[in-house]
Amino acid sequence: MSRFLRVIPVAEAIASLLAIAPDPGVEMVGLEESPFRILGSNITAPDDMPGFSRSIVDGYAVTAPDTAGAGEALPSMLISTGRVEMGSPDPGEIKPGTCRYVPTGGMVPKGADAVVMIEYTEEMGDQILVNRPAAPGENIVAYDEDFAEGEIILQAGRRILPQDAGVLAAAGILSLPVRRIPRIAVIATGDELIPPTADPLPGQVRDVNSIVCETFIRQCGCIPVSCGIIRDNPEDLRSAVQEAVQRADAVFISGGSSKDERDASAEVISTLGKVLVHGIALSPGKPTIIGDIAGRPVIGLPGHPSSAFIVLLAIAAPLLEAMSGQKIPVRTVPALLTAAIPSAKGREDYVRVRVRDGTAQPLFSKSGLLHTLVQSDGYVRVPASREGYEEGAAVEVILW
Amino acid sequence: MSRFLRVIPVAEAIASLLAIAPDPGVEMVGLEESPFRILGSNITAPDDMPGFSRSIVDGYAVTAPDTAGAGEALPSMLISTGRVEMGSPDPGEIKPGTCRYVPTGGMVPKGADAVVMIEYTEEMGDQILVNRPAAPGENIVAYDEDFAEGEIILQAGRRILPQDAGVLAAAGILSLPVRRIPRIAVIATGDELIPPTADPLPGQVRDVNSIVCETFIRQCGCIPVSCGIIRDNPEDLRSAVQEAVQRADAVFISGGSSKDERDASAEVISTLGKVLVHGIALSPGKPTIIGDIAGRPVIGLPGHPSSAFIVLLAIAAPLLEAMSGQKIPVRTVPALLTAAIPSAKGREDYVRVRVRDGTAQPLFSKSGLLHTLVQSDGYVRVPASREGYEEGAAVEVILW
Numbered sequence: 001m002s003r004f005l006r007v008i009p010v011a012e013a014i015a016s017l018l019a020i021a022p023d024p025g026v027e028m029v030g031l032e033e034s035p036f037r038i039l040g041s042n043i044t045a046p047d048d049m050p051g052f053s054r055s056i057v058d059g060y061a062v063t064a065p066d067t068a069g070a071g072e073a074l075p076s077m078l079i080s081t082g083r084v085e086m087g088s089p090d091p092g093e094i095k096p097g098t099c100r101y102v103p104t105g106g107m108v109p110k111g112a113d114a115v116v117m118i119e120y121t122e123e124m125g126d127q128i129l130v131n132r133p134a135a136p137g138e139n140i141v142a143y144d145e146d147f148a149e150g151e152i153i154l155q156a157g158r159r160i161l162p163q164d165a166g167v168l169a170a171a172g173i174l175s176l177p178v179r180r181i182p183r184i185a186v187i188a189t190g191d192e193l194i195p196p197t198a199d200p201l202p203g204q205v206r207d208v209n210s211i212v213c214e215t216f217i218r219q220c221g222c223i224p225v226s227c228g229i230i231r232d233n234p235e236d237l238r239s240a241v242q243e244a245v246q247r248a249d250a251v252f253i254s255g256g257s258s259k260d261e262r263d264a265s266a267e268v269i270s271t272l273g274k275v276l277v278h279g280i281a282l283s284p285g286k287p288t289i290i291g292d293i294a295g296r297p298v299i300g301l302p303g304h305p306s307s308a309f310i311v312l313l314a315i316a317a318p319l320l321e322a323m324s325g326q327k328i329p330v331r332t333v334p335a336l337l338t339a340a341i342p343s344a345k346g347r348e349d350y351v352r353v354r355v356r357d358g359t360a361q362p363l364f365s366k367s368g369l370l371h372t373l374v375q376s377d378g379y380v381r382v383p384a385s386r387e388g389y390e391e392g393a394a395v396e397v398i399l400w
Numbered sequence: 401m402s403r404f405l406r407v408i409p410v411a412e413a414i415a416s417l418l419a420i421a422p423d424p425g426v427e428m429v430g431l432e433e434s435p436f437r438i439l440g441s442n443i444t445a446p447d448d449m450p451g452f453s454r455s456i457v458d459g460y461a462v463t464a465p466d467t468a469g470a471g472e473a474l475p476s477m478l479i480s481t482g483r484v485e486m487g488s489p490d491p492g493e494i495k496p497g498t499c500r501y502v503p504t505g506g507m508v509p510k511g512a513d514a515v516v517m518i519e520y521t522e523e524m525g526d527q528i529l530v531n532r533p534a535a536p537g538e539n540i541v542a543y544d545e546d547f548a549e550g551e552i553i554l555q556a557g558r559r560i561l562p563q564d565a566g567v568l569a570a571a572g573i574l575s576l577p578v579r580r581i582p583r584i585a586v587i588a589t590g591d592e593l594i595p596p597t598a599d600p601l602p603g604q605v606r607d608v609n610s611i612v613c614e615t616f617i618r619q620c621g622c623i624p625v626s627c628g629i630i631r632d633n634p635e636d637l638r639s640a641v642q643e644a645v646q647r648a649d650a651v652f653i654s655g656g657s658s659k660d661e662r663d664a665s666a667e668v669i670s671t672l673g674k675v676l677v678h679g680i681a682l683s684p685g686k687p688t689i690i691g692d693i694a695g696r697p698v699i700g701l702p703g704h705p706s707s708a709f710i711v712l713l714a715i716a717a718p719l720l721e722a723m724s725g726q727k728i729p730v731r732t733v734p735a736l737l738t739a740a741i742p743s744a745k746g747r748e749d750y751v752r753v754r755v756r757d758g759t760a761q762p763l764f765s766k767s768g769l770l771h772t773l774v775q776s777d778g779y780v781r782v783p784a785s786r787e788g789y790e791e792g793a794a795v796e797v798i799l800w
Contacts, residue, residue: 031596035615049770052602056704056768086632087592089602105592105703105768107603141768154774161800162615162712163773166608166705169596170770192487192505196431196569202452202489203507205570212566215435219562232486303505304456305566312562329729368456368505368541370449370570373563374554400561 005279005287009384010314010348013280013290017299017319020276020292022249024180024323031174035165038325040177043154048144049170053108057139060099060121060128061091061112064136075122075129084109099128108140115139147171157325182323185225185244185251186213189265190303191232208305208370209254216312217252221326238268245272245296249323252316255287255303265289265300273298281347281384284367285311304367310350313379331399333378335360336392341380343388352376353397360397376400405679405687409784410714410748413680413690417699417719420676420692422649424580424723431574435565438725440577443554448544449570453508457539460499460521460528461491461512464536475522475529484509499528508540515539547571557725582723585625585644585651586613589665590703591632608705608770609654616712617652621726638668645672645696649723652716655687655703665689665700673698681747681784684767685711704767710750713779731799733778735760736792741780743788752776753797760797776800 026040055061062078070076083101084091092100094111102108102115114134122129147153153171154164160178168176186209193207194200207229214224225248230240237253244251253265266289269275273293280288284307289300299316301308321327335353338361343349353360355377362380363372378399382388389395426440455461462478470476483501484491492500494511502508502515514534522529547553553571554564560578568576586609593607594600607629614624625648630640637653644651653665666689669675673693680688684707689700699716701708721727735753738761743749753760755777762780763772778799782788789795 031611035611035618050605050768051600054605054768056766086590087604089604091603105590105605141766145766146769146771162612162619163705163709163770163800165615166612166709167770167774169611170606170608170705172596172599172606174597190486190505196572197574199572200451203487203491204489205450205454205505206572208566208570211431211435211569212562215562215565218435305563305570309563309566329731331729366456366541366545368450368454369546370563370567371546374567400563 007279007281007286008277009281009346013277013288013315014318016276016290017297017315018322020295020297021319021322022295022297024182024249026177027180028175029178031165031168031176034160034168034176034178035162037160037178039154039156039158039160040179041156042152043168043173043176045147045149045151045153045171046173047171048149049146050141050143052143054141055102055104055106055108055115055139056141057115057117058104059102059115059117059139060130061094061102061109061115062099062130062134063094063096063112064114064134064138066096066099067114067116067130067133070130070133072131075131078128078130080123080126080128099130113137113140159326179325182222182250182320183225183248184217184222184320185227185248186210186217187227187237187240187244187251187253188229189232189237189253189255190229193229195229209301209303209308212305212309213252213254213301213312216316217320219328220317220320221324222320232264234264234268237264238271241268241272241293241298245293245298248296250297250299250319251293252299252301254301254308269293269298269300280315282311282314283343283347283349285314288315305370306373307367309373314348314350332396333399335395335397337362337380337389337395338391340391341382341389343382343386345387346384348384349382349388351380351382353378353380355397355399360395407679407681407686408677409681409746413677413688413715414718416676416690417697417715418722420695420697421719421722422695422697424582424649426577427580428575429578431565431568431576434560434568434576434578435562437560437578439554439556439558439560440579441556442552443568443573443576445547445549445551445553445571446573447571448549449546450541450543452543454541455502455504455506455508455515455539456541457515457517458504459502459515459517459539460530461494461502461509461515462499462530462534463494463496463512464514464534464538466496466499467514467516467530467533470530470533472531475531478528478530480523480526480528499530513537513540559726579725582622582650582720583625583648584617584622584720585627585648586610586617587627587637587640587644587651587653588629589632589637589653589655590629593629595629609701609703609708612705612709613652613654613701613712616716617720619728620717620720621724622720632664634664634668637664638671641668641672641693641698645693645698648696650697650699650719651693652699652701654701654708669693669698669700680715682711682714683743683747683749685714688715690715705770706773707767709773714748714750732796733799735795735797737762737780737789737795738791740791741782741789743782743786745787746784748784749782749788751780751782753778753780755797755799760795
């Protein structure tokens with residue numbers, strides 16, 4: 001069937017997908033559900049934070065002038081008026097000549113403008129000897145020093161991390177706008193396919209692509225919508241795709257493996273919408289289809305699981321990442337190839353490799369096989385500008 | 401209080417935690433729930449895979465000798481006996497002089513030992529001209545070529561990725577052993593603390609550490625168990641910790657901020673179990689406590705959220721990662737410091753930095769403040785062997 005494909009470069013295929021990537025919009029979620037989501041708009045401080053002046057040490061609240069010139073030899077002597085209790089709304093007041101114990105995090109009494117660490121004081125009955133001068137403001141966090149009312153706490157587009165959740169909690173923000181998680185429909189087609197729960201008769205194989213697509217979709221921060229296995233005929237496929245575009249923001253159709261069936265995908269897409277791409281300069285993955293049905297990107301993946309998986313990595317991932325705002329973390333390792341990787345100029349090749357002691361062994365296998373997917377440690381990408389790599393070449397392996 | 405601490409190096413503190421890290425054990429989960437979990441034992445193929453010989457191309461199943469010497473000029477001429485239907489249990493039989501169409505993934509008929517791609521054939525009524533010789537086995541995947549019965553498909557300890565889920569589905573493995581997800585209890589102590597849902601009175605602040613700890617625990621692949629806010633007294637703390645060790649595999653206690661209270665954490669741990677470490681050569685985070693209660697690691701974190709967060713990164717993460725078998729992905733970026741970072745030899749310092757155009761600006765701030773946590777892009781770790789970094793030094797920033 002490849003004879004009829006108009007093959008375009010990988011970058012062009014990705015660009016055509018990104019151009020139609022729908023904006024999933026914004027929804028409100030509770031603070032507890034917000035971690036690891038993408039903030040939908042700027043968050044500002046509803047009040048001054050921390051809201052009252054706090055001590056950042058255990059020590060004595062004082063007026064700074066009372067400690068001027070204090071030293072070990074000639075300490076300042078202040079009358080202690082007791083202690084500030086943690087969480088108490090009334091820390092009392094400091095008048096010149098007095099001081100009051102305040103624990104770390106406690107409210108600074110009125111009139112005090114510094115806290116002397118307990119290490120620099122000595123207790124003598126109700127008198128406190130201070131043997132170091134304190135500067136105004138010392139060891140105090142002012143009531144709006146963290147965030148002033150209206151100040152931006154977190155910027156739109158930020159992925160909410162543990163420390164961000166903490167600052168949101170501190171500000172009492174219990175509900176916040178985050179990007180909606182895109183929903184991606186997954187349809188598997190093929191008369192030979194049965195669900196993983198069934199026992200195959202001769203000629204049947206269990207559906208692999210659905211769970212691979214669905215797990216990959218989760219890895220990219222999206223929600224998979226399983227649409228099951230559809231028989232290889234245009235009518236069933238058309239109604240399945242129609243339903244899928246209603247239920248999801250994008251649709252993945254993994255082809256069965258016959259020529260007729262794959263043509264059916266393109267035919268159904270062009271009936272319901274528009275085929276944008278049919279054929280990508282990618283190996284494996286050449287017969288991939290990209291379409292647009294009512295503003296929903298549709299990707300027709302090859303039926304061979306190992307080819308479909310490369311199309312997910314090379315073509316689908318940029319779409320999913322753009323829609324979700326989440327990135328799959330990429331780990332790479334440099335290695336020397338134990339064998340040459342041939343490739344045609346103008347075509348991107350993804351070759352699975354096994355990594356051992358700084359070397360990468362290319363695992364070439366028949367396209368219908370699964371084992372190299374799980375026996376490899378990652379893959380080497382041969383860019384379109386290169387005609388492969390020679391044995392011994394230094395490459396960057398992208399680890400699974 | 402630091403005057404009373406016996407400070408030990410960070411590596412020693414981590415080692416003392418790892419030495420008591422409990423094994424969370426193994427549980428069975430369904431295939432659909434298995435992705436991103438850690439495999440608890442080797443998985444072997446229950447049957448030969450794919451289970452029958454399949455074609456990997458669209459073409460004609462033949463006996464190889466029938467195509468010997470075939471070429472464009474002198475093609476082999478074979479009688480077509482029809483086509484193999486996808487998913488059909490009976491592909492028929494090939495006798496010398498005949499051939500049969502088989503789509504990609506279809507079962508190879510009995511008697512056939514090769515498939516000639518349709519591109520190298522020509523149809524003439526019920527005769528097929530083959531203009532290229534086929535080698536025995538060409539374009540066929542044998543019935544056990546992916547995995548033979550009993551062969552290991554996936555090794556214990558592997559994190560189940562999309563392609564792995566696909567291979568498990570192909571093998572019909574519907575339930576599998578994975579490592580149990582460790583449960584980590586989180587207790588916040590402090591008389592000044594109120595839940596994020598409450599409006600603070602003067603002297604009160606909302607609890608930040610609980611949600612920071614809980615979100616961090618999730619990030620490390622564990623399940624947080626929230627134990628709420630406990631008042632600053634040994635009785636309440638003791639019963640909270642007793643309950644926590646029943647409910648979880650490890651316990652984090654984030655101290656309030658007063659000296660007495662932190663002593664209470666150590667006292668409660670030593671009453672119920674054993675204090676292993678009290679004081680770590682880490683800044684911030686020096687007054688951290690590590691204990692063991694009935695085989696459960698207990699970490700006493702500082703009350704200041706920004707200090708507690710560094711202890712999570714530096715001390716708690718290795719424990720959580722060891723228990724869960726999951727790693728927080730680390731992204732780093734090289735940068736030149738815009739200002740010196742002073743540090744004492746023998747102490748690890750974690751300094752938050754803002755990264756701009758290849759430079760890293762250290763954000764020093766009073767320890768009670770939150771804003772540098774969210775206004776920084778990551779942190780620089782000064783190892784214990786160094787006395788800080790000079791302005792302009794090349795450092796590796798670990799991004800949030």
